Amino acid sequence: MPKIIFSLFENEHLSERIRKGINAESGSYIKRQFPDKETYIRILSVVEKKDVILICSLDKPDHKFLPLLYFCKLLKDLHAKSICLVSPYLSYMRQDTQFKNGEAITSKYFANIISSLVDKLITIDPHLHRIKSLNEIYNIPCITLDASKLISKWIKNNIANPLLIGPDSESEQWVSKIAKGASAPFIILNKIRLNDNLVEIVVPKLNKYKDYTPVLVDDIISTGHTMLETIMHLKMASMPPPICIAVHAVFAKNSYRNLKKSQIKNIITTNTINHKSNQIDISEMIIRELLIKSGSDK
Amino acid sequence: MPKIIFSLFENEHLSERIRKGINAESGSYIKRQFPDKETYIRILSVVEKKDVILICSLDKPDHKFLPLLYFCKLLKDLHAKSICLVSPYLSYMRQDTQFKNGEAITSKYFANIISSLVDKLITIDPHLHRIKSLNEIYNIPCITLDASKLISKWIKNNIANPLLIGPDSESEQWVSKIAKGASAPFIILNKIRLNDNLVEIVVPKLNKYKDYTPVLVDDIISTGHTMLETIMHLKMASMPPPICIAVHAVFAKNSYRNLKKSQIKNIITTNTINHKSNQIDISEMIIRELLIKSGSDK
Numbered sequence: 001m002p003k004i005i006f007s008l009f010e011n012e013h014l015s016e017r018i019r020k021g022i023n024a025e026s027g028s029y030i031k032r033q034f035p036d037k038e039t040y041i042r043i044l045s046v047v048e049k050k051d052v053i054l055i056c057s058l059d060k061p062d063h064k065f066l067p068l069l070y071f072c073k074l075l076k077d078l079h080a081k082s083i084c085l086v087s088p089y090l091s092y093m094r095q096d097t098q099f100k101n102g103e104a105i106t107s108k109y110f111a112n113i114i115s116s117l118v119d120k121l122i123t124i125d126p127h128l129h130r131i132k133s134l135n136e137i138y139n140i141p142c143i144t145l146d147a148s149k150l151i152s153k154w155i156k157n158n159i160a161n162p163l164l165i166g167p168d169s170e171s172e173q174w175v176s177k178i179a180k181g182a183s184a185p186f187i188i189l190n191k192i193r194l195n196d197n198l199v200e201i202v203v204p205k206l207n208k209y210k211d212y213t214p215v216l217v218d219d220i221i222s223t224g225h226t227m228l229e230t231i232m233h234l235k236m237a238s239m240p241p242p243i244c245i246a247v248h249a250v251f252a253k254n255s256y257r258n259l260k261k262s263q264i265k266n267i268i269t270t271n272t273i274n275h276k277s278n279q280i281d282i283s284e285m286i287i288r289e290l291l292i293k294s295g296s297d298k
Numbered sequence: 299m300p301k302i303i304f305s306l307f308e309n310e311h312l313s314e315r316i317r318k319g320i321n322a323e324s325g326s327y328i329k330r331q332f333p334d335k336e337t338y339i340r341i342l343s344v345v346e347k348k349d350v351i352l353i354c355s356l357d358k359p360d361h362k363f364l365p366l367l368y369f370c371k372l373l374k375d376l377h378a379k380s381i382c383l384v385s386p387y388l389s390y391m392r393q394d395t396q397f398k399n400g401e402a403i404t405s406k407y408f409a410n411i412i413s414s415l416v417d418k419l420i421t422i423d424p425h426l427h428r429i430k431s432l433n434e435i436y437n438i439p440c441i442t443l444d445a446s447k448l449i450s451k452w453i454k455n456n457i458a459n460p461l462l463i464g465p466d467s468e469s470e471q472w473v474s475k476i477a478k479g480a481s482a483p484f485i486i487l488n489k490i491r492l493n494d495n496l497v498e499i500v501v502p503k504l505n506k507y508k509d510y511t512p513v514l515v516d517d518i519i520s521t522g523h524t525m526l527e528t529i530m531h532l533k534m535a536s537m538p539p540p541i542c543i544a545v546h547a548v549f550a551k552n553s554y555r556n557l558k559k560s561q562i563k564n565i566i567t568t569n570t571i572n573h574k575s576n577q578i579d580i581s582e583m584i585i586r587e588l589l590i591k592s593g594s595d596k
Contacts, residue, residue: 029400034494035521035550037358038390041402060335066363069411074402092336102327104339104372113367196332223333252333 001051008056008071009064010274014088014283015055021287024053031067039067041074048079053086053290059250059273061091072117085118086286088272089248093127111137122289124272124282125219125247145285147247147270148174152181154268154280155215159243163212167191167226175217191226201229206237214242221246224255231262241265249275299349306354306369307362308572312386312581313353319585322351329365337365339372346377351384351588357548357571359389370415383416384584386570387546391425409435420587422570422580423517423545443583445545445568446472450479452566452578453513457541461510465489465524473515489524499527504535512540519544522553529560539563547573
């Protein structure tokens with residue numbers, strides 16, 4: 001089946017790796033803003049009867065959404081056979097319930113509208129909380145890939161004597177898996193979230209790990225407050241400067257600069273969101289998934 | 299039937315006038331952005347079984363769209379009886395056809411998604427080109443109100459000896475109506491659009507209007523290039539500095555500043571989009587429309 005790949009919003013580098021890996025046609029289009037900030041889109045490639053792979057990470061999602069909607073509707077108007085949205089970082093995973101009366105369950109609404117636009121979704125380590133699987137809120141087939149093996153491998157290849165540190169109890173399952181893959185010990189901290197911007201961290205005794213390199217691992221670095229708080233505690237416990245690793249380089253506000261300025265050795269992320277800290281490439285995982293699917297089509 | 303009114307995105311002033319005019323309850327909600335730029339919305343008022351009027355002008359539409367979608371879906375989840383979207387300025391009216399192969403017909407896609415979110419739309423002087431009525435693209439009842447009478451009245455009350463000037467042949471019907479209402483003569487220019495930012499204007503002979511005050515009227519001021527070009531031609535024809543009037547104060551980029559710096563007497567707009575140039579109040583028109591509808595409900 002002929003495949004064509006398009007990259008929306010700053011994912012060109014990742015998109016090109018995936019395109020080569022699955023031997024797909026490179027889709028060509030024009031996207032620009034009119035002076036009044038309305039969006040213009042024109043697809044130049046022929047998409048009729050083709051399986052379209054649309055690469056679009058959904059960090060800072062609000063301004064991306066309407067262009068994405070237009071792109072998908074246009075693909076259908078131009079008789080694309082199917083649309084597979086590859087969104088390495090998937091947004092609106094936090095508000096999956098009403099904590100207070102009258103709250104918009106944005107996870108559900110976002111899942112609902114995305115499900116109406118594309119035929120399939122592939123993402124990496126979505127920030128799941130109370131829901132266990134994307135298929136509880138998405139009405140389309142969803143594939144969630146897991147970057148833990150790639151992170152384990154990177155740690156094994158690059159860090160001597162690592163001690164993995166998970167920020168909160170929610171991370172335990174994931175961090176323990178990475179630690180096992182890296183043949184390294186791990187500890188889990190106790191994080192108490194006070195509000196959007198403020199967290200309190202409880203660090204266990206670290207005396208027996210004095211000779212290890214602390215490796216803080218989390219799925220997302222957003223405000224970076226969890227990491228900064230932990231870094232301070234590690235310093236107080238006379239541990240060496242840690243290496244910070246995350247799957248998704250969200251980096252809200254000045255968090256990347258603030259982390260770089262703090263007592264750390266390095267910040268490493270995967271390329272689910274394009275950022276200068278990207279050092280772990282997730283394209284192979286997506287290629288494998290797309291090739292399996294092609295195989296099963298035959 | 300109990301009515302409740304909410305104002306999204308900088309329309310509070312207009313909204314409050316309308317609320318008083320129709321004697322509706324003022325809706326209360328919280329809208330904020332998480333540090334990672336995702337939107338949080340919580341409606342505090344009870345909306346169950348109420349007719350909701352949602353005031354939201356749709357200039358600079360892309361970043362507004364997802365919050366608007368969430369707001370509408372939340373209203374339905376909270377069992378609002380109906381949602382009437384009052385969008386004094388309606389966006390995505392330009393691209394209503396494919397001028398070239400593969401272009402997204404954003405007018406159609408936008409109309410389609412808005413129609414799925416609300417039960418009724420009220421707007422003012424939409425920028426119609428090839429389509430004659432919003433109901434060709436919207437699947438919900440649409441009311442389009444006409445600001446020409448209010449503009450005629452403002453001209454009559456504020457300008458001595460006005461000569462109305464329409465920018466292009468598309469504006470003729472509308473400008474002639476305003477001129478008639480203001481008991482003033484009018485001329486229509488010939489505008490040739492070279493691209494998004496560049497227009498060429500042909501001005502007819504103006505000798506017999508030397509003692510008049512030129513009044514440039516247009517539905518929208520976006521880049522302001524049409525007005526700037528016309529102002530230059532009027533100056534070359536030794537006409538006095540004109541007054542510029544528009545319904546919608548879109549003012550892309552630095553267009554307001556550029557117009558203010560040029561040889562003009564003043565810039566006047568209606569309050570369909572909140573802007574310091576607003577001097578003509580359109581709230582009465584909307585109030586009248588909403589009260590007529592209430593009347594027919596009984």
